Structure formats: C-alpha cells, structure tokens
Amino acid sequence: xxxxxxxxxxxxxxxxxxxxxxxxxxxxxxxxxxxxxxxxxxxxxxxxxxxxxxxxxxxxxxxxxxxxxxxxxxxxxxxxxxxxxxxxxxx
Numbered sequence: 001x002x003x004x005x006x007x008x009x010x011x012x013x014x015x016x017x018x019x020x021x022x023x024x025x026x027x028x029x030x031x032x033x034x035x036x037x038x039x040x041x042x043x044x045x046x047x048x049x050x051x052x053x054x055x056x057x058x059x060x061x062x063x064x065x066x067x068x069x070x071x072x073x074x075x076x077x078x079x080x081x082x083x084x085x086x087x088x089x090x091x
Contacts, residue, residue, distance in 0.1 A: 007035035009074050014038075034074055042073050052082035 005016035014035035020027030055062040
C-alpha cells in the first residue's frame with residue numbers, strides 16, 4: 001500500500017518514502033515530510049554537487065554544506081547549483 005504524505009517541497013500530497021533515509025530524528029522528519037519524488041530529485045542534485053564541486057564526504061565541512069543545501073532544496077528555498085547549470089524545461 002502506498003503511503004501518502006504532504007510533501008514540504010511540493011506543498012501537496014504525494015507518495016512518501018518507503019523508509020527513513022537516515023537514522024534518528026532527522027531521518028524520521030524526512031520520512032514524515034518529504035515525498036519519494038522530492039527525495040529522488042535531491043539525490044540526483046546531491047550527486048551533481050559532489051561531483052561538480054569536488055566535495056570530499058570524509059570532510060565535515062563538505063557534509064555540513066550538503067546538509068544545508070538539502071534543507072534548502074527540500075524546503076523549496078534557493079539552493080546551490082553547479083557552475084553553468086541550466087535547469088531543464090518542465091515537460
């Protein structure tokens with residue numbers, strides 16, 4: 001059975017995640033408020049940021065940067081883009 005949640009990024013009811021993406025309270029918050037669609041989009045954007053900005057995930061500053069960008073992205077705020085990135089036109 002599909003779990004429906006009110007997605008904080010899209011401000012509408014959408015299919016929720018199958019399980020919390022992180023352990024602990026932050027994972028539960030994401031599980032309760034982020035749709036599967038928004039999370040998949042964040043994962044793609046996160047990969048682009050890691051690659052384009054040459055982030056080292058063993059570095060605490062890089063992890064803190066990604067955490068902050070994830071919060072912005074999932075809350076519908078302005079977020080960091082890779083240099084030269086041009087968003088795709090919606091279908």
